[in-house]
Amino acid sequence: MSQENEYTPPKVWTWEKESGGKFASTNRPVAGPTHDKELPVGKHPFQLYSLATPNGVKAGVMFEELLALGHKDAEYDAWLIDIGEGDQFGSGFVEVNPNSKIPALMDHTTTPPTRVFESGSILLYLAEKFGVFLPRDHATRTETMNWLFWQMGSAPYLGGGFGHFYSYAPVNIEYAIDRYTMEVKRQLDVLDRRLAETRYLAGDEYSIADIANWSWYGQLVLGEAYDAAEFLQVQEYENVQRWAKEIAGRPAVKRGRMVNRTSGEPETQLHERHDASDFEHKTQYKRG
Numbered sequence: 001m002s003q004e005n006e007y008t009p010p011k012v013w014t015w016e017k018e019s020g021g022k023f024a025s026t027n028r029p030v031a032g033p034t035h036d037k038e039l040p041v042g043k044h045p046f047q048l049y050s051l052a053t054p055n056g057v058k059a060g061v062m063f064e065e066l067l068a069l070g071h072k073d074a075e076y077d078a079w080l081i082d083i084g085e086g087d088q089f090g091s092g093f094v095e096v097n098p099n100s101k102i103p104a105l106m107d108h109t110t111t112p113p114t115r116v117f118e119s120g121s122i123l124l125y126l127a128e129k130f131g132v133f134l135p136r137d138h139a140t141r142t143e144t145m146n147w148l149f150w151q152m153g154s155a156p157y158l159g160g161g162f163g164h165f166y167s168y169a170p171v172n173i174e175y176a177i178d179r180y181t182m183e184v185k186r187q188l189d190v191l192d193r194r195l196a197e198t199r200y201l202a203g204d205e206y207s208i209a210d211i212a213n214w215s216w217y218g219q220l221v222l223g224e225a226y227d228a229a230e231f232l233q234v235q236e237y238e239n240v241q242r243w244a245k246e247i248a249g250r251p252a253v254k255r256g257r258m259v260n261r262t263s264g265e266p267e268t269q270l271h272e273r274h275d276a277s278d279f280e281h282k283t284q285y286k287r288g
Contacts, residue, residue: 042077
């Protein structure tokens with residue numbers, strides 16, 4: 001890199017312009033709402049406000065898995081939060097998640113209704129509420145929590161690090177791409193070594209650890225994130241590939257990943273979900 005292209009940070013940083021890149025218009029250094037907008041509320045016990053990013057996919061998959069097991073009390077409405085349009089900064093959404101990130105959930109089975117935000121918290125909340133996908137055995141439960149929290153700590157390097165600088169940054173920065181590529185490949189190796197030992201991350205039992213990690217790393221190695229499968233040589237991670245394909249084949253996963261999806265082929269998108277029949281007769285979201 002030439003000297004003239006190097007950036008010298010100022011002594012005190014100030015927000016004077018957009019940073020550039022795909023999400024520049026929604027980036028800001030302060031929290032709180034930017035506009036008044038109430039959230040819609042449907043007929044079901046759970047109200048999910050989301051978008052099918054990897055974190056959003058976790059919630060959609062979890063609900064569909066619960067319903068597939070026959071937990072009728074897990075019926076939900078899924079409302080689209082368009083982060084490109086700044087929906088996450090509406091006053092109603094900020095009341096549910098002061099961090100203005102999807103997904104966010106309201107549980108209307110409690111009085112008053114309970115807000116749940118952060119994708120890992122939503123998975124854990126629903127697993128405990130319905131008593132599934134979280135093993136009861138002490139050792140296996142602990143291993144599930146290990147891998148759930150591993151994902152929560154690791155994925156920012158994949159999404160905000162590698163994904164941002166490889167796919168969304170306004171300029172290619174060799175140092176940043178190299179740094180985060182190295183870390184993502186290290187993480188994939190961590191998963192591959194674990195999955196060489198066990199069918200699922202916590203052992204023989206499918207759990208919220210798998211749902212959380214598959215939404216990021218499973219989709220990545222299946223070529224469905226950042227268009228980076230060839231760049232990362234994901235075929236090297238044979239055990240992750242095996243695990244990712246198995247989970248992708250689950251009917252509930254196929255449905256859950258469609259929920260609040262607005263990209264890809266039309267048949268893979270379900271902008272809003274209010275009933276199981278919506279998967280056959282897809283509801284379309286119209287702004288305004």
